[in-house]
Amino acid sequence: MKLSKKSIRKEILAKTQDYLSSGGLIEEVSLGESGQNTKEPRVRPAIKIDESSENKIYLTDVIATIDARKVKTIKSITLTENHSGRHKKLIYDDFGEPLREVWVDSRVRSKR
Numbered sequence: 001m002k003l004s005k006k007s008i009r010k011e012i013l014a015k016t017q018d019y020l021s022s023g024g025l026i027e028e029v030s031l032g033e034s035g036q037n038t039k040e041p042r043v044r045p046a047i048k049i050d051e052s053s054e055n056k057i058y059l060t061d062v063i064a065t066i067d068a069r070k071v072k073t074i075k076s077i078t079l080t081e082n083h084s085g086r087h088k089k090l091i092y093d094d095f096g097e098p099l100r101e102v103w104v105d106s107r108v109r110s111k112r
Contacts, residue, residue, distance in 0.1 A: 020026070029035075036042070085106040090098045 086103050087106060088101045089104045091100050091102060093099050
C-alpha cells in the first residue's frame with residue numbers, strides 16, 4: 001500500500017468512525033484552551049543530584065588544564081610584523097578633495 005496523504009487521511013477517518021460506532025465520545029475543545037489546569041501552579045520535576053564524591057569533577061582542575069593549554073599555544077605562535085613599511089597615502093588638493101594615491105615607504109623619513 002502506497003503511503004500518501006490521501007490514504008493516511010482515509011485510514012484516520014475510518015479509525016475515527018470505528019471508534020465512534022463502538023461507543024466512543026469525542027469532546028470538543030475551544031481554540032486556545034489548554035489541557036492542563038491553569039489555576040494550579042505548574043509542577044516541575046525535581047532534579048536528582050548524585051551526592052557521591054566519586055562522580056564529582058572539580059572545575060578548578062579542569063580550568064587550570066585548559067588555561068595551561070592556552071598558554072602553550074599563545075607562546076608557540078610568533079607574531080609577524082609587516083616589514084614592508086609601504087602604505088598608500090592620499091594626496092589632497094587645496095579644497096580637501098583627494099587627488100591621487102601614492103605609495104610611501106615608512107622606513108625612509110621625509111625631510112619636511
